[in-house]
Amino acid sequence: MKITEHESAEDRNNIRLLRIVLGAGSSTLLLTFIFLTTGRADTQELRGMIMPYLCVPVAGALAGLIFDMMEPMRRSGGFNQLLSIISSVLIYVVLFAGAFIVGMNGGH
Numbered sequence: 001m002k003i004t005e006h007e008s009a010e011d012r013n014n015i016r017l018l019r020i021v022l023g024a025g026s027s028t029l030l031l032t033f034i035f036l037t038t039g040r041a042d043t044q045e046l047r048g049m050i051m052p053y054l055c056v057p058v059a060g061a062l063a064g065l066i067f068d069m070m071e072p073m074r075r076s077g078g079f080n081q082l083l084s085i086i087s088s089v090l091i092y093v094v095l096f097a098g099a100f101i102v103g104m105n106g107g108h
Helices: 009-038 047-070 071-075 078-105
Strands: none
Touching: 009 047, 009 078, 047 078, 071 078
Protein backbone atom coordinates (compact mmCIF):
# COMPACT_ATOMS: atom_id res chain seq x y z
CA MET A 1 0.00 0.00 0.00
CA LYS A 2 1.86 3.03 -1.28
CA ILE A 3 0.95 6.24 0.48
CA THR A 4 1.05 9.37 -1.65
CA GLU A 5 1.09 13.03 -0.71
CA HIS A 6 -2.37 13.58 -2.25
CA GLU A 7 -4.28 11.07 -0.21
CA SER A 8 -7.46 12.12 1.50
CA ALA A 9 -7.99 12.18 5.25
CA GLU A 10 -10.43 9.29 4.89
CA ASP A 11 -7.83 7.17 3.09
CA ARG A 12 -5.27 7.99 5.78
CA ASN A 13 -7.69 6.98 8.53
CA ASN A 14 -8.50 3.73 6.71
CA ILE A 15 -4.80 2.89 6.45
CA ARG A 16 -4.30 3.70 10.15
CA LEU A 17 -7.26 1.51 11.12
CA LEU A 18 -5.95 -1.33 8.96
CA ARG A 19 -2.55 -1.21 10.68
CA ILE A 20 -4.17 -1.19 14.12
CA VAL A 21 -6.38 -4.17 13.23
CA LEU A 22 -3.42 -6.06 11.75
CA GLY A 23 -1.41 -5.44 14.92
CA ALA A 24 -4.22 -6.68 17.16
CA GLY A 25 -5.02 -9.63 14.91
CA SER A 26 -1.46 -10.82 14.50
CA SER A 27 -0.85 -10.71 18.25
CA THR A 28 -4.08 -12.62 18.90
CA LEU A 29 -3.07 -15.29 16.39
CA LEU A 30 0.37 -15.54 17.96
CA LEU A 31 -1.17 -15.90 21.43
CA THR A 32 -3.56 -18.60 20.16
CA PHE A 33 -0.64 -20.45 18.55
CA ILE A 34 1.30 -20.33 21.82
CA PHE A 35 -1.65 -21.65 23.81
CA LEU A 36 -2.40 -24.45 21.35
CA THR A 37 1.20 -25.64 20.98
CA THR A 38 1.91 -25.65 24.71
CA GLY A 39 -1.30 -27.51 25.58
CA ARG A 40 -2.33 -24.68 27.87
CA ALA A 41 -5.66 -24.25 26.09
CA ASP A 42 -6.75 -27.73 27.20
CA THR A 43 -5.70 -27.58 30.84
CA GLN A 44 -6.26 -23.93 31.75
CA GLU A 45 -9.64 -22.83 32.96
CA LEU A 46 -11.43 -20.13 30.98
CA ARG A 47 -11.01 -17.44 33.61
CA GLY A 48 -7.24 -17.71 33.36
CA MET A 49 -7.31 -17.18 29.60
CA ILE A 50 -9.46 -14.04 29.61
CA MET A 51 -6.74 -11.63 30.75
CA PRO A 52 -4.19 -12.60 28.07
CA TYR A 53 -6.87 -12.34 25.40
CA LEU A 54 -7.70 -8.84 26.64
CA CYS A 55 -4.17 -7.52 27.17
CA VAL A 56 -2.33 -8.91 24.14
CA PRO A 57 -4.63 -7.57 21.37
CA VAL A 58 -4.60 -4.12 22.98
CA ALA A 59 -0.80 -4.18 22.98
CA GLY A 60 -0.81 -5.34 19.35
CA ALA A 61 -3.17 -2.52 18.38
CA LEU A 62 -0.90 -0.03 20.15
CA ALA A 63 2.08 -1.42 18.26
CA GLY A 64 0.14 -1.04 14.99
CA LEU A 65 -0.61 2.58 15.86
CA ILE A 66 3.05 3.24 16.65
CA PHE A 67 4.01 1.64 13.32
CA ASP A 68 1.57 3.96 11.57
CA MET A 69 2.90 7.02 13.38
CA MET A 70 6.42 6.19 12.17
CA GLU A 71 5.31 6.55 8.55
CA PRO A 72 7.05 9.92 7.99
CA MET A 73 10.31 8.41 9.21
CA ARG A 74 9.89 5.43 6.85
CA ARG A 75 9.14 7.77 3.94
CA SER A 76 12.46 9.56 4.36
CA GLY A 77 14.30 6.44 3.22
CA GLY A 78 17.84 5.34 3.90
CA PHE A 79 18.99 4.75 7.45
CA ASN A 80 15.86 6.39 8.91
CA GLN A 81 13.68 3.87 7.11
CA LEU A 82 15.74 0.97 8.44
CA LEU A 83 15.73 2.41 11.96
CA SER A 84 11.97 2.90 11.81
CA ILE A 85 11.30 -0.69 10.77
CA ILE A 86 13.68 -2.20 13.33
CA SER A 87 12.31 -0.06 16.15
CA SER A 88 8.72 -0.93 15.15
CA VAL A 89 9.49 -4.64 15.35
CA LEU A 90 11.23 -4.23 18.71
CA ILE A 91 8.31 -2.21 20.08
CA TYR A 92 5.90 -4.92 18.91
CA VAL A 93 7.94 -7.67 20.60
CA VAL A 94 8.30 -5.72 23.86
CA LEU A 95 4.60 -4.82 23.98
CA PHE A 96 3.57 -8.40 23.16
CA ALA A 97 5.86 -9.89 25.81
CA GLY A 98 4.81 -7.34 28.42
CA ALA A 99 1.10 -7.83 27.74
CA PHE A 100 1.53 -11.60 27.76
CA ILE A 101 3.25 -11.51 31.15
CA VAL A 102 0.71 -9.09 32.60
CA GLY A 103 -2.16 -11.13 31.16
CA MET A 104 -0.86 -14.43 32.52
CA ASN A 105 -0.34 -12.92 35.98
CA GLY A 106 -3.51 -10.85 35.94
CA GLY A 107 -5.55 -11.20 39.07
CA HIS A 108 -2.84 -13.01 41.05
